[in-house]
Amino acid sequence: MMSPNTKEAYQLLHDGILALAEAESHGLKIDVKYIQKQKKQISKEIILLENKIYDSAFYKDWKKAVKKEPNIYSSQQLGNYLYKVKGVKIKKETATGEGSTDKETLRLLNIPELETLLEIKELKKVRDTYLDQFEREQVNGEIHPFYHLHIAQTYRGSSSNPNFQNVPKRDKKAMQITRRAIKPRPGHQFLELDYSQLEVRIGACYSKDKKLIDDILHGDMHRDVAIDLFKIKNFDKSKPGHSTLRGAAKNGFVFPQFYGDYYENCAVNLAQNWCKLPKGKFKKGQGIEIEKGYTIADHFIDNGIKSYRKFVATVQEAEHNFWNVRYKTHTKWKESIWREYQSNGFITSKTGFTFQGIMKKNFVINYPVQSAAFHCLLWSLIEGTKALKREKMDSVIVGQIHDAIVFDVNPKELNKLIKIMNCIMCNDVRQHWPWIIVPLEIGAEICPVDGSWAEKQELNIGDE
DNA sequence: GGAACTCGCCAC
DNA sequence: AAACGTGGCGAGTTCC
Numbered sequence: 159m160m161s162p163n164t165k166e167a168y169q170l171l172h173d174g175i176l177a178l179a180e181a182e183s184h185g186l187k188i189d190v191k192y193i194q195k196q197k198k199q200i201s202k203e204i205i206l207l208e209n210k211i212y213d214s215a216f217y218k219d220w221k222k223a224v225k226k227e228p229n230i231y232s233s234q235q236l237g238n239y240l241y242k243v244k245g246v247k248i249k250k251e252t253a254t255g256e257g258s259t260d261k262e263t264l265r266l267l268n269i270p271e272l273e274t275l276l277e278i279k280e281l282k283k284v285r286d287t288y289l290d291q292f293e294r295e296q297v298n299g300e301i302h303p304f305y306h307l308h309i310a311q312t313y314r315g316s317s318s319n320p321n322f323q324n325v326p327k328r329d330k331k332a333m334q335i336t337r338r339a340i341k342p343r344p345g346h347q348f349l350e351l352d353y354s355q356l357e358v359r360i361g362a363c364y365s366k367d368k369k370l371i372d373d374i375l376h377g378d379m380h381r382d383v384a385i386d387l388f389k390i391k392n393f394d395k396s397k398p399g400h401s402t403l404r405g406a407a408k409n410g411f412v413f414p415q416f417y418g419d420y421y422e423n424c425a426v427n428l429a430q431n432w433c434k435l436p437k438g439k440f441k442k443g444q445g446i447e448i449e450k451g452y453t454i455a456d457h458f459i460d461n462g463i464k465s466y467r468k469f470v471a472t473v474q475e476a477e478h479n480f481w482n483v484r485y486k487t488h489t490k491w492k493e494s495i496w497r498e499y500q501s502n503g504f505i506t507s508k509t510g511f512t513f514q515g516i517m518k519k520n521f522v523i524n525y526p527v528q529s530a531a532f533h534c535l536l537w538s539l540i541e542g543t544k545a546l547k548r549e550k551m552d553s554v555i556v557g558q559i560h561d562a563i564v565f566d567v568n569p570k571e572l573n574k575l576i577k578i579m580n581c582i583m584c585n586d587v588r589q590h591w592p593w594i595i596v597p598l599e600i601g602a603e604i605c606p607v608d609g610s611w612a613e614k615q616e617l618n619i620g621d622e
Numbered sequence: 623g624g625a626a627c628t629c630g631c632c633a634c
Numbered sequence: 635a636a637a638c639g640t641g642g643c644g645a646g647t648t649c650c
Contacts, residue, residue, distance in 0.1 A: 232646055233629050252629065260630060283631065287643060310640055321642045324633035332632085419638045524639040560634045560640085
């Protein structure tokens with residue numbers, strides 16, 4: 159339940175949807191032959207792995223227990239077999255209270271056949287969600303992803319048919335296979351410009367927290383949190399172990415915390431998925447290696463964190479330090495907007511949108527930040543579209559991913575384009591919206607001429 | 623035979 | 635006291 163409450167807010171969506179319609183009309187090339195070849199290859203791999211499962215004692219026992227041919231891809235049937243037939247203890251529940259069969263939970267069971275199943279599911283995800291989608295949606299070798307402004311509760315955009323906003327990135331293999339299918343126009347190259355830490359910066363515009371702003375500009379909050387979480391004494395980012403732990407702090411603590419998560423969830427995630435540590439007492443040699451012959455469990459034990467329980471307490475302390483010491487002004491803002499909602503029944507974003515209806519606290523805190531952050535991107539996309547036309551450029555915008563714009567660039571125009579966009583995204587938007595009191599910065603990634611979207615590399619664009 | 627639901631997983 | 639925000643999509647399943 160929300161609405162634009164100013165003419166300006168209405169105009170932003172109006173101009174935004176027109177600019178996005180242009181991006182839709184440009185579209186992207188799809189290598190159909192490649193997709194068909196990949197799908198065949200993946201299907202072969204899947205059959206081999208499936209047979210491995212079907213031939214196993216695990217599967218035969220499952221079949222015997224339920225007296226019919228099990229469907230290995232049915233979460234319901236698998237959950238039933240594991241939790242009701244075999245009596246495996248439920249470690250995590252789904253939203254409806256059933257035993258979970260997600261990747262994280264199955265990993266804990268240490269059953270080789272389930273590892274094989276997870277491997278198959280990764281392959282199926284790539285084939286059936288992405289390659290199929292691209293192949294199905296392409297016409298004459300082009301896709302035209304749709305971009306919507308009327309779907310998300312927060313006034314973010316969304317994308318569909320195909321969804322251009324969730325193509326694999328972190329998993330190297332899945333990234334390679336899927337993004338390799340997407341190509342620029344002949345003789346052109348993809349460029350992606352994204353806002354650095356956009357939501358955190360916009361959050362700071364709401365709270366005006368001095369320490370938060372200072373850390374955005376000069377500090378490294380992920381490093382500081384890593385030091386707190388993992389009791390690192392002399393942080394050295396050139397050490398691979400320290401760099402990994404900084405990544406864990408960023409993705410396993412800072413981001414979830416800004417979305418409203420709390421220490422217990424963060425602790426489970428950090429211990430299991432980042433440190434690879436079991437619950438219970440820590441033993442020497444457990445977990446990821448942070449230095450040669452020295453694991454995270456060794457490090458924890460040496461620093462008095464002898465068990466998972468103790469680690470949870472450490473994460474709780476780090477959380478306290480994060481919200482009540484370091485960024486206490488930001489925390490005050492979170493409380494004040496929550497009170498504002500409780501007394502008025504609605505809240506308003508910096509970009510002029512009202513949110514009303516029944517909302518939980520986390521929603522109230524997130525919506526204004528998420529909407530205003532996206533609107534910075536949208537405003538830049540509108541102005542970018544105008545500028546490219548005004549300059550009669552051959553380069554075009556082909557996509558939008560929440561805090562990033564994807565261009566199909568004529569290589570001759572690359573430098574000019576970056577200069578124009580840097581000015582729009584970092585300077586002009588702040589003139590337009592003076593409430594942006596924190597400098598905005600962008601990063602760039604570039605693909606080779608005629609290279610696919612899998613070949614993105616960081617591009618240093620310096621300061622202008 | 624299709625709509626709606628659950629679960630899981632990809633992105634930011 | 636409660637406890638992760640926003641989407642899209644596929645497969646399995648259930649309901650009508």
